[in-house]
Amino acid sequence: MTAQLMTGTDLARETLERAAERARHLEAETGVRPCLATVLVGEDPASVTYVAMKRNRCARAGVESRHVPLPAATTTEELVAVIRELSEDPTVHGILLQHPVPAHIDERAAFEAIDPAKDVDGVTMASFANMAFGHDGFASCTPGGIMRLLDAYGVDPVGQHAVVVGRSPILGKPMGMLLLARDATVTYCHSRTVDLPAVLATADIVVAAVGRPEFIKGEQLKPGAVVIDAGYNPGNVGDVDFDGAMGRARLVTPVPGGVGPMTIAVLIDQTVDAAARQTALAAASV
Known part of the structure; x- marks a missing residue:
């Protein structure tokens, strides 16, 4: 028996193409361009590479990428403050904290500073609970x-x-x-x-x-x-x-x-979802 390969490359490309079309439609209809904020603490080579890949995929899908690099010596309190500021920024629709963070940082505290509505990486306890109970939210x-x-x-x-x-x-x-x-x-x-x-x-x-x-x-x-x-x-x-x-x-x-490839495609797809939901909520509250 020789197994068949389950490659994610083609499916990821199709997912990104659909996300790009939805992003174009959202911007044409509302003027809102989906925006993903990436937060990177330190300069770990693998993490730098991963963030660059995610930002490149964003560009291809018509999703704005706002990068927030922080020094390796950043404290938990400082990181939490940055993430909370992004959570309160209406022009940011999704937040990605690249992990793992340096050992001295309380990673869970940093994750929990992310507004669940912007948790497009699915890392908060709220996202896990919503997923486990089958409610609306974002999957890891x-x-x-x-x-x-x-x-x-x-x-x-x-x-x-x-x-x-x-x-x-x-x-x-x-x-x-x-x-x-x-x-x-x-x-x-x-x-x-x-x-x-x-x-x-x-x-x-x-x-x-x-x-x-x-x-x-x-x-x-x-x-x-x-x-x-x-x-x-x-x-x-x-x-x-x-x-x-x-x-x-x-x-x-x-x-x-x-x-x-599927991990990055889902991240961007969920960023477009987040932008659409937040835009609809803002319109409904006017």
Whole structure:
């Protein structure tokens, strides 16, 4: 068996094209151009690269990008103040705090300073709660992108055993909630899981988000499983043994070119959504 690749490149391009069309329509109808503010603390090379990629995609989609670079020595209080100012700015529709932030900053406090209406990265507790309860809000971008990828490749989670390896608040945990909302049977695994291979052997859908290179081996997978590798490690290596998975699974996302493009596409799509909602709310309150 040789698995089919689940690439996110084409779907991301289509998502961005639709977002660009909606952004053009919104600006033509209301004069409002969607705006995403990106906040970067320090000069971590990977973070600098990620922010640049997101800003480039914004430009292609007709979304204004307002970048706020801050020195590495910025305190939690200073960062919170910057984010609150952006939250109160009516010309900013979405806010992205590039993470991780330097270790001395309380990242959760910074996330919670984001107005949920502008939380287009889906990182606040309010966004998580809305997503978990099926209310209007913004999904965490990587899990949201993965769900769109599953749909695009005809993977129906209903009744399937989905194993999420990882429990971060912006990837693993929301991923499980989104799969549960689609009637999958969800198991969370992590570094303290006893006999992970035995759990993986029963998984119809595997989402690897543990942050360890090639942590999941091909022989641990159930034959015919759908494997989503949301990991990214130095050397363009994911959390799954790619070659092993290709010989055992039915569908496998590559690294890079799988989940990554969808993360950025969902971020921009949700920024356009936020702009439309805020514009409609402002018009209704006049």
